[in-house]
Amino acid sequence: MNIKKLAAEKAVDWVEEGMMVGLGTGSTAAYAIEKIGERVKQGLHIRAVATSVQSENLARKWSIPIIPFAEVGEIDLTIDGADEVDPDLNLIKGGGGALLREKIVAARSRQVMIITGENKVVQKLGAFPLPVEVVTFAHEWTIEKLASFGCKPVLRQTKEGDIFKTDNGNYTVDCHFDVIEDAARLHHKLNNVPGIVDNGLFIRMASAVVVAYESGVIEVLRAPSRR
């Protein structure tokens, strides 16, 4: 059972004619982009904004009209993956290196629909190393500061052994916490550190999470008090 594809294709049911759609990044979001592409080929008219160069290229391949950030007003619906989801629908994102654009797009979206398999739903965030985007200048100091939050920070590298650079020209540090006790507080504290651009905690940003199970069941978890 391809649970990523299952969740992604379900979420695309929420895409309607005329919408401005935010396109997430990663392997799960790629299934959603392809499904949207199929619907565009069948005559659906939408406009979209992409959260990474990778997603933009995929969308263009499917002839999905991509609008530059500067020309995008409010986004009706964003569909994106996640690395972990907790019971309050708080998330860890950024495993694919796109957390900053993803967070900007999510913040501009009326609805943020997260798509995931059951394996990423956890009681507490933190088993997945938290990605933190940092500026290259003095990044060694920023990494030292990150260690003081009680994690093991690892500067992300490419498969070839080079330092990984985001689409924004920054570095990513993966912070191994194991468990994050207070995600909202940590989010706030991290973003107060000079040198940190943003971190992969998405607090109260998801409107709903589509969870697909190996059994083929799909569950939609909603955040009623938000958005």
Ligand SMILES: O=C[C@H](O)[C@H](O)[C@H](O)COP(=O)(O)O
């Ligand atoms: O930076 C990448 C994103 O936050 C992804 O949405 C996240 O890492 C999940 O990726 P995947 O669907 O490939 O597991």
